[in-house]
Amino acid sequence: MSGREKLPGGGFLKNLLDWIGIRGFIFGPLERRISVKGALEAALKKPIPHASWWSCFGGIAFLLFLIQAATGILLMFYYIPADPEAHRTILYLAGQAPFGWFFRTIHHWAGIGMMLAVSVHVLRVFVKGAYQRPRDLNWVIGSALFFLTAGFILTGDLLPWTRSAYWSAVWWTDLVGNFPVIGHQIMLFLRGGENVTGSTITRFYVFHVFGLPGFTVLFMVIHFAIVRKLGISEPL
Amino acid sequence: MTTKPYKGRKRSARRGQLKEYPFYPYHIIRVLMAIMGAVAVIAILSALFPLPLDYIADPLAEPVAGTGTLWILKPAILLGDILFRPGLTVVLIVIFASLFVLLPILDRSGQRSIKRRTLVAVPFLLWMLFLAMSLLFSTGVGG
Numbered sequence: 614m615s616g617r618e619k620l621p622g623g624g625f626l627k628n629l630l631d632w633i634g635i636r637g638f639i640f641g642p643l644e645r646r647i648s649v650k651g652a653l654e655a656a657l658k659k660p661i662p663h664a665s666w667w668s669c670f671g672g673i674a675f676l677l678f679l680i681q682a683a684t685g686i687l688l689m690f691y692y693i694p695a696d697p698e699a700h701r702t703i704l705y706l707a708g709q710a711p712f713g714w715f716f717r718t719i720h721h722w723a724g725i726g727m728m729l730a731v732s733v734h735v736l737r738v739f740v741k742g743a744y745q746r747p748r749d750l751n752w753v754i755g756s757a758l759f760f761l762t763a764g765f766i767l768t769g770d771l772l773p774w775t776r777s778a779y780w781s782a783v784w785w786t787d788l789v790g791n792f793p794v795i796g797h798q799i800m801l802f803l804r805g806g807e808n809v810t811g812s813t814i815t816r817f818y819v820f821h822v823f824g825l826p827g828f829t830v831l832f833m834v835i836h837f838a839i840v841r842k843l844g845i846s847e848p849l
Numbered sequence: 850m851t852t853k854p855y856k857g858r859k860r861s862a863r864r865g866q867l868k869e870y871p872f873y874p875y876h877i878i879r880v881l882m883a884i885m886g887a888v889a890v891i892a893i894l895s896a897l898f899p900l901p902l903d904y905i906a907d908p909l910a911e912p913v914a915g916t917g918t919l920w921i922l923k924p925a926i927l928l929g930d931i932l933f934r935p936g937l938t939v940v941l942i943v944i945f946a947s948l949f950v951l952l953p954i955l956d957r958s959g960q961r962s963i964k965r966r967t968l969v970a971v972p973f974l975l976w977m978l979f980l981a982m983s984l985l986f987s988t989g990v991g992g
Contacts, residue, residue, distance in 0.1 A: 656872070657871070657872055657873035657877075658871045658872065658873065659871065659872045660869040660870065660871055660872070661869060661870065661871075661872050661876055662869050664876065666879070666883065669879060669880050669883035669884070670883075672880040672883065672884060673880075673883055673884055673887045676884045676887065676888070677887065677891075680888075680891070696906075697905060700902075700905040700906070703902060704902060707899075707900070707902050714899050714900070715895060715896070715899075717900055718894075718895040718898070718899050718900045719891060719892070719895045721895075721900050722891050722894045722895050722898075723891050725920075726887060726890070726891055728921070730887070736977065739952075739970075739973060740963055741961065742960065742961030742962070742963065742966065743961075744952055744953045744956075745953060745956065745957070745958075745959060745961070746953070746957075746959075748953075749953030749954070752952060752953050753950055753951075753953070756949055756950045756952075757950070760946065763921060766919070766921045767919070767921065767922075770919050773902065773903075774905060774906045775902065775903035775904065775905065775906055776903050776904050776905070776906050776907065776910075777903050777919075778903070778906065778919075779906035779907075779908065780912050781919040781922060784922065784926075785919075785922055785925070787935070788925065788929070788935055788938065788939050789939065791935040791936045791938075791939050792936070792939045792940065792943065793936065793940065796939070808908065809908065810908070
């Protein structure tokens with residue numbers, strides 16, 4: 614392999630250090646096998662237009678999604694999606710679990726922050742006219758991500774099984790039920806019956822933890838791949 | 850007598866001429882700084898405003914005034930209050946959402962300047978203003 618020829622072989626100690634250290638591992642054993650250095654350099658040195666601070670909101674939304682995933686997994690260790698265990702476990706999380714209140718609050722504020730960051734990102738793309746060809750498909754995928762983010766908030770709100778969360782869920786699922794022809798069927802699917810009950814918590818939990826994140830990750834991968842291929846839109 | 854050129858001005862003039870730059874380190878550093886700012890805001894908000902927990906839901910109890918108003922629902926609630934008909938409200942929301950998704954098909958002008966896209970820009974920005982105002986004038990951010 615050409616990578617093996619370029620890099621000096623070194624002794625046993627150097628090989629050991631290469632396997633232990635991150636930089637040594639990337640530019641040592643990994644480079645010799647899959648030639649990561651060239652690909653990394655091509656990705657990092659790729660020229661992009663001189664963008665403003667407003668172009669950072671997509672990255673912020675992505676980071677907040679990662680924070681949501683991390684704190685969400687921590688909350689899942691304690692949470693039980695059933696009536697009345699849902700409220701009891703959140704009560705335990707907020708009062709007794711170590712740093713439970715902190716992770717729950719971060720999960721809440723990062724969710725609002727993510728919605729805000731996605732909204733600013735959408736507004737910037739609109740104002741800059743960056744939704745037009747050839748980035749039209751990316752606008753469609755991005756707007757799907759916008760609605761998925763809203764879906765996270767709507768489904769996550771019911772999970773603590775509080776009074777306000779209950780009436781919120783009743784209100785918006787009722788609204789969906791008023792949609793002509795298929796509205797009632799969608800409402801039954803969302804609620805798991807005619808009323809908002811314990812089975813609604815289970816359904817919303819499944820949407821919140823498996824369905825929505827799955828679609829979000831899929832759309833994010835496509836969104837980033839298109840951005841990578843077409844590049845950031847040039848300033849006006 | 851010669852005068853030294855003002856360095857700051859020279860640098861900013863050079864930056865104005867710079868059309869593009871490498872992804873690393875310039876853009877990465879800028880995004881990382883913005884991300885660190887966002888994380889700091891989230892951490893401060895979380896430390897200063899721990900989330901209160903409401904009473905357990907009771908489907909048999911009377912709805913309490915002011916509940917059922919999750920912040921993200923405020924625009925829909927306001928639209929419902931204006932139209933008085935839930936069926937029409939949800940149909941309008943679906944129409945607005947569809948127009949939002951299909952924006953690149955509706956606007957094929959190829960014009961990027963917002964001044965030359967007034968037919969699309971005015972309804973879009975008015976709708977965004979409606980969403981922002983309904984959130985700002987609601988009773989606060991729900992938990």
